[in-house]
Amino acid sequence: MGPGRLVCYRQVSASRMAIASAALFVGLNNPKKRSPAETMTTQQDVQIRILDTVDIGAVTDIDEKITGRYRPEEWERRIAYYMRRDPDAALAAERGGAVVGFMLGEVRAGEFGLEEPTGWIEVLGVDPDCQGGAIGRRLAESLLEHFRTQGATTVRTLVDETMDDIAGFFGSLGFEPAPLKPFVKTL
Numbered sequence: 001m002g003p004g005r006l007v008c009y010r011q012v013s014a015s016r017m018a019i020a021s022a023a024l025f026v027g028l029n030n031p032k033k034r035s036p037a038e039t040m041t042t043q044q045d046v047q048i049r050i051l052d053t054v055d056i057g058a059v060t061d062i063d064e065k066i067t068g069r070y071r072p073e074e075w076e077r078r079i080a081y082y083m084r085r086d087p088d089a090a091l092a093a094e095r096g097g098a099v100v101g102f103m104l105g106e107v108r109a110g111e112f113g114l115e116e117p118t119g120w121i122e123v124l125g126v127d128p129d130c131q132g133g134a135i136g137r138r139l140a141e142s143l144l145e146h147f148r149t150q151g152a153t154t155v156r157t158l159v160d161e162t163m164d165d166i167a168g169f170f171g172s173l174g175f176e177p178a179p180l181k182p183f184v185k186t187l
């Protein structure tokens with residue numbers, strides 16, 4: 001098998017739970033620790049690193065595998081936006097030379113009546129062939145660590161109520177439904 005070929009396996013945790021909520025948050029001063037045994041089971045050959053513009057193609061491919069939509073221009077625009085705002089909050093998970101996941105976010109303050117510096121997780125994706133192997137968890141842990149260094153005390157995200165899988169993922173990471181109500185109006 002040549003370099004860059006993707007090697008992944010599916011591993012589904014028995015402790016998956018589903019919660020549905022519009023806004024989720026977690027305090028950053030009390031990170032969930034994995035036991036040594038749990039750590040052994042994570043994919044140790046996966047590296048978390050800063051995302052680069054050369055990764056746009058790989059991110060586009062992961063998105064296409066997840067959503068069925070091929071959107072290269074959209075990802076070029078989106079990744080350029082996040083890299084401009086905070087390059088250290090645009091992360092890639094790499095394994096065997098191939099990008100197998102990504103997570104984008106940033107720290108903001110003074111929005112939605114939230115004065116404290118808040119880390120926002122805004123876009124994420126793990127290659128469907130690699131899901132269930134703690135890649136999403138490792139991406140989140142790295143991003144949360146970065147948010148801490150930026151002075152954030154809370155991390156927040158928004159999840160569509162129909163997306164039980166993503167809500168379950170954040171629930172496993174210690175996120176809880178937040179007292180923040182989304183409003184929407186069609187234009």
Ligand SMILES: CC(C)(COP(=O)(O)OP(=O)(O)OC[C@H]1O[C@@H](n2cnc3c(N)ncnc32)[C@H](O)[C@@H]1OP(=O)(O)O)[C@@H](O)C(=O)NCCC(=O)NCCS
Pocket residue numbers: 013014015016017018062063066067124125126127130131132133134135136137138164165166167168169170172173
């Ligand atoms: C959500 C997502 C990032 C999780 O990544 P992952 O690498 O599979 O997750 P992990 O293996 O790190 O799981 C971490 C925890 O979340 C839980 N979890 C993961 N997926 C879950 C699901 N579908 N339902 C419930 N819980 C889930 C795991 O059980 C695990 O909990 P544990 O550590 O207590 O056992 C991934 O499934 C994904 O990319 N989903 C699609 C995202 C999407 O639609 N993005 C928009 C387009 S790009």
